Amino acid sequence: MYILPSSLCYNRISRKLRDAGDAGRNRCILQFAIMKHVYSSEQFTTGFITELFALTDKIRANPGDFQDALKGKVIATLFYEPSTRTRLSFESAAVILGAQVISTENAREFSSAIKGETLEDTLKVVEGYADVIIMRHFEDDSAERAQKVLSVPFINAGSGKREHPTQALLDLYTIYREFGRLNNLRVACVGDLLRGRTVYSLVKSMMLFENNSFIFIAPENSRIHADMKNKLNMSNIDFIETDMLDESILRKVDVVYMTRIQKERFDNEAEYLRAKGKLILTNKLVNCMKDDAIVMHPLPRVDEIDVEVDANPRARYFTQAHNGLWVRMAILAGYKNA
Ligand code: CP
Numbered sequence: 001m002y003i004l005p006s007s008l009c010y011n012r013i014s015r016k017l018r019d020a021g022d023a024g025r026n027r028c029i030l031q032f033a034i035m036k037h038v039y040s041s042e043q044f045t046t047g048f049i050t051e052l053f054a055l056t057d058k059i060r061a062n063p064g065d066f067q068d069a070l071k072g073k074v075i076a077t078l079f080y081e082p083s084t085r086t087r088l089s090f091e092s093a094a095v096i097l098g099a100q101v102i103s104t105e106n107a108r109e110f111s112s113a114i115k116g117e118t119l120e121d122t123l124k125v126v127e128g129y130a131d132v133i134i135m136r137h138f139e140d141d142s143a144e145r146a147q148k149v150l151s152v153p154f155i156n157a158g159s160g161k162r163e164h165p166t167q168a169l170l171d172l173y174t175i176y177r178e179f180g181r182l183n184n185l186r187v188a189c190v191g192d193l194l195r196g197r198t199v200y201s202l203v204k205s206m207m208l209f210e211n212n213s214f215i216f217i218a219p220e221n222s223r224i225h226a227d228m229k230n231k232l233n234m235s236n237i238d239f240i241e242t243d244m245l246d247e248s249i250l251r252k253v254d255v256v257y258m259t260r261i262q263k264e265r266f267d268n269e270a271e272y273l274r275a276k277g278k279l280i281l282t283n284k285l286v287n288c289m290k291d292d293a294i295v296m297h298p299l300p301r302v303d304e305i306d307v308e309v310d311a312n313p314r315a316r317y318f319t320q321a322h323n324g325l326w327v328r329m330a331i332l333a334g335y336k337n338a
C-alpha cells in the first residue's frame with residue numbers, strides 16, 4: 001500500500017491502525033489518508049492517485065460499508081460560482097457517508113462577501129462551523145489563499161481559470177476505468193483552453209504518467225496558456241496545437257476531451273463571438289475515432305457536442321459526471337479522522 005509522505009498526511013498512521021481495529025463499530029476499514037488540503041492538481045502523485053482509485057473502487061463495490069464513515073461530521077460547501085455537478089456530487093457524497101451539509105450556493109451574492117467581507121475572514125469564520133470546507137471561487141489564487149488561512153481541511157471545487165483538481169481526479173478515474181491504465185495515451189483537448197481550468201488540472205495530472213501526449217485544439221483567441229506549454233516542454237512531453245477539429249486528428253487519439261467556450265470568462269462579447277461555434281463535435285467526426293476511443297467533457301456543454309453523439313458508444317461524459325460521486329466519496333472518506 002502506498003503511504004503519503006508524512007508532510008502530506010493528515011491522519012496519523014497510528015489512527016489508521018486504530019480504525020482498522022475498530023471496524024465492528026465503524027463498519028468500514030479505511031486505510032486511506034487524504035492530504036490535509038486538496039487545492040491544486042500539482043499536489044498529486046502517482047501513488048496518491050492509485051490509492052484514491054483503489055478506495056473509490058472499494059466504495060463503489062460496497063457503498064453501504066461506508067455509510068457511517070463521516071458520521072457526526074459537518075461539511076460546508078461555499079460556492080461563489082454556479083455549479084451543478086461539483087456541488088451536488090460533493091453534497092451527495094457527504095450525505096451518503098453520514099455527514100451533514102451546510103451550504104451557500106451563491107456565496108458571491110448571499111454571503112457577507114456582498115457587504116465587503118474578505119475571503120480570508122469568511123473562511124476563518126466558517127471553519128468554526130465545519131470539519132471540512134469545499135469552495136468554488138472565481139479568483140485564480142483563491143484556493144491557494146484559502147489553504148493558507150484554514151486549519152480545517154479545505155477542498156478546491158474550482159478556482160478561477162486555472163485549477164479544478166477534483167475534476168481532474170474524476171477525469172483520470174474515468175480514463176483509468178476505460179483503458180485500465182493512465183499512461184501511453186494520446187489526448188485531444190478541445191475548446192476554450194485559455195480559460196478552462198479543467199484542462200489545466202487534467203494535463204498536469206496526466207503528465208505524472210509516462211508517454212502521454214496532447215493535441216490542443218482551440219480557436220486562435222483561446223489557445224492554451226504559455227505557462228502550460230512551458231511545463232510540457234520542460235518535461236519533454238509531446239504536444240501540438242491547432243485550430244482544426246478534423247478527422248485526421250480524431251483518428252489518432254484515445255481520448256477527446258471537449259470543453260465549453262466559456263462566455264462568462266471573456267473580457268468582451270466580440271472576443272467571445274470570435275471563438276463561439278468554431279469547434280463542434282458531430283457524430284460523423286466521432287465515428288472516425290478508434291473503436292475503443294472515448295469522448296469526454298467536464299460539462300456543462302452548450303453546442304460543442306451534438307446531442308446525436310450522446311448515443312455513440314464512445315460517449316462517456318455522463319458516465320464521467322457520475323464517476324464524480326464515487327471519487328468525491330473517496331476524497332471525503334479520507335477525512336474520517338479530521
Ligand atoms: N464539471 C463541473 O465543474 O461542473 P459544474 O460547474 O456543474 O460543477
